[in-house]
Amino acid sequence: MKVIEWTDGITAEQYEKMLADQNGRCAICKTSKFGGMGKRLHLDHNHETNEVRGLICSGCNRGLVTSKTA
Template sequence: MKQYRQSEKFKSTSRRYQYSKIGKIVAEKNRRNTVLKRGGITLEEYNQMFAKQNGCCAICGKHQSELKNRLAIDHNHETGEIRGLLCTSCNITLGWLEKIEKIDFVARVKTYRKI
């Protein structure tokens, strides 16, 4: 199976399918399902948020066209409330900062520095 997927025949067939009408319909359906499954919102709601933010990350302001990945749906993990769309860097940093707040990082650093 692996050899076949690496063959030029498979790659050309895959490209033709990807750019065909059916391939585009399937890709759109998969995108809708992914947004709903991962973010808990519909693709239409995602697109409304995207337009409201002018296609930019809610924190750093980088436009989608400058990014490698799509803007991620940011939500509060305790309440499930959707907060906005973030680039990967801001989303990871925000998650890290929220985790630090929970362990009272500043107090631990002060204790450590006294040692």
Template sequence: MCRRHSAQQRSMMHSFGFGWQRFLEMSAAQNHRCAICGAHGDPADDNRLHIDHDHDSGLVRGLLCGLCNRGIGALRHDPETLRSAMQYLADTDTSGGESNLGRLS
């Protein structure tokens, strides 16, 4: 095992109390895909899945790709804020090529 994966193993064991084998089992249970967007994650490269956990309880929720993990973190892991963001995107759908606010050049 390479040095980087060895460091990942130590970090997981320290942070979440379980090792690389448990991570691989969780990844397989999710078909090696992000629990939110379904992006494929590969533990052998930089496209790996990340352990998502509740910051208050410390309990693991699942595995996410880096973008989804950072996205929910940026929205403070708050379900109401995430719902508001979803509503905002739905209410301001510009897929038809129109916007009340104009276009950025």
């Protein structure tokens, strides 16, 4: 299985399944426009436990990072 580097070690198959389970949309805002350089959703996960929460767009990912540093 090929591991997708930018998704913290999940496989391409796992990414595609998660994307299908989310109907091709961001888990937070439900957009189908991913944004960002790679035009892919980011893997949202708990940085302490590594529990995966879902795939999120660049806008929501930036919002989460900003809220943690504010």
